[in-house]
Amino acid sequence: MVTLEGPMRRFEEIVDIAAERKGGRDAVLAGIPKPKSPDEIAAVPDDRWLAGMARGIFQAGISWTVVENKWPEIEEAFRGFDVGALSMMSEDWFDALVADRRVIRSAPKIAAIRDNAAFLRRLAEDGTPFGRRVADWPEADFAGLLDWLKRDGSRLGGGTAAYLLRSMGKDSFILSQDVVARLVAEGVIDKAPTSRRAMQAVQQAFNTWREESGATLTTISRVLAQSIG
Template sequence: MRSFAEILDIAARRHGGPEAALAGIPVPLSAAELGATGDDRWLSAMARSIFQAGISWQVVETKWPEIEAAFGGFDPGRLSMMSDAAFDDLLRDPRVIRSAPKIAAIRDNAAFIREVSAASGSFGRRIADWPAGDFIGLLDWLKTEGARLGGGTGAHVLRRMGRDGFVLGRDVVARLIEEGVIDKPPASRRAMLPVQAAFDRWAAESGLPFTTISRVLARSIG
């Protein structure tokens, strides 16, 4: 397994130097900033990632202002109590991507967020308090306790919201395979353990957040 400095050098050669290899990578939010993010924004991010799964992301991005309006700004309290009539209205609403399973997942995640927020002060506070050394546990928690937040969806929600972490896209997986960390895309918590260990090692070596390491791994391939 190469050091992070060696992988950064590969990315730099592919993209025109170290500055280019690191360009445009967002800085994760602080714990205080995550904790202060409204529960409605977490539900909105979940909804956006759920709607984007399996279809063109650009379609969702184009429709997003209308989707926000149709869901009334994604207030978890109101949506967790969605009536059958309100559900049916959304299924008929032309502003919305009319998938009953995805709309049901948004309703279920509203209840999930509401419950976690009541226990932790805010949903973002619970996310912020989750230890970096167990990022795979955070992903597993979202998958288990949330609705349709497995696969890459939960990781994309966290990245969208500024929580430090990694997303196992095609190029990141390819680099992890090249480094001998895994031999195929990980599909279980056990298979994710060496991924967590590799990111922990690279973070200790470099002092950089997982978000930056993840993006550099991707740029070392693509």
């Protein structure tokens, strides 16, 4: 549920809070990645998008280090995440992957990767590949992009899609525990957002701070996190 506990702080005030905690504005703003251009994002091939989806799906609920260490073998087992091949995965190949020690042997996660390959293939066949759709999606409706991926993709809810998009260079916010805590402190939401209404309130807050400051969603998200954590 959205709360109405008074006006939010201006973004510059939140930067000051983060700067006091982290040793100055330069320390807060250092190392924040610059989003890629729409054309750069659109140029990312489908196999890399599928690989990114798979990485996030495998990382959910387990050590990310385990996935990182196994990643070269995972790439090999999934044939470089060839979208055409994976979208038409045979039952024998599926069963072999579930038993393959090179990968995270979770049938639901492997099925989700297969389903996302089919998702990417359908988009390409419709004439607007996934990367182009992501590139053209307006930052002012980033919450809508997350909702689309959760709805039409497989196991792309929670933070999985947001981390994927950030890793690929899309201007984005990530609702980490610290970011949520700042949003609660600002009266935007009263708990981690799970409803569309709450996500709309989050998007509105980010849009307001973006218009005030000219900062990217990525920068705003990172500053909010540093104002708490």
